[in-house]
């Protein structure tokens with residue numbers, strides 16, 4: 001099993017102080033920055049684009065930036081985020097006309113790839129591209145907004161995705177995104193996730209270090225049970 005990674009979603013950060021917020025959450029022990037890109041077309045919300053990613057790099061952020069594209073189509077923005085300093089680029093397979101080509105664009109630029117599955121999107125989209133995927137991201141809410149409740153059926157889907165990854169024999173991360181809190185992160189880890197996105201659960205707290213440490217302890221307890 002891969003070491004667990006905690007990826008705070010900056011969607012819930014204070015955008016007026018974004019650089020400082022990212023510095024603080026990384027100093028508090030976060031492993032990478034989850035960067036939600038919404039286009040008001042694929043999802044009913046509008047957020048941030050490649051200029052903000054580039055600005056974070058210029059600000060001095062060296063941690064991995066995990067760009068979650070909730071946009072359609074995807075290829076133009078993939079290229080822009082490659083140029084802007086992203087580390088991971090994940091996209092929703094139904095938003096790409098040519099999934100294999102979109103994955104190759106990311107890989108050929110030396111970045112890590114990922115496919116994102118909405119709660120009702122079947123996992124078979126991954127079947128013929130396992131060799132081109134570094135991460136599978138399961139949405140545990142419908143995409144578009146932070147602060148929603150975790151959809152419990154995601155736990156079974158995580159177990160199914162974990163079986164597929166293990167059966168492939170490849171080192172593919174399994175990330176979960178939406179409604180991840182300190183009181184459910186243990187069962188999410190037990191279901192097979194190794195990469196945990198949390199937005200409101202971290203940024204709505206005053207003490208980022210305490211919540212991240214608490215999450216890590218609960219993941220460790222679930223893994224040793």
Ligand SMILES: O=C(CO)[C@@H](O)[C@H](O)COP(=O)(O)O
Nearest residue numbers: 143144146147178179199200
């Ligand atoms: O991609 C998304 C929402 O579409 C997420 O990354 C959210 O930003 C997670 O926020 P919380 O549910 O943890 O508050």
Ligand SMILES: [Fe+2]
Nearest residue numbers: 009036068177
């Ligand atoms: Fe996200």
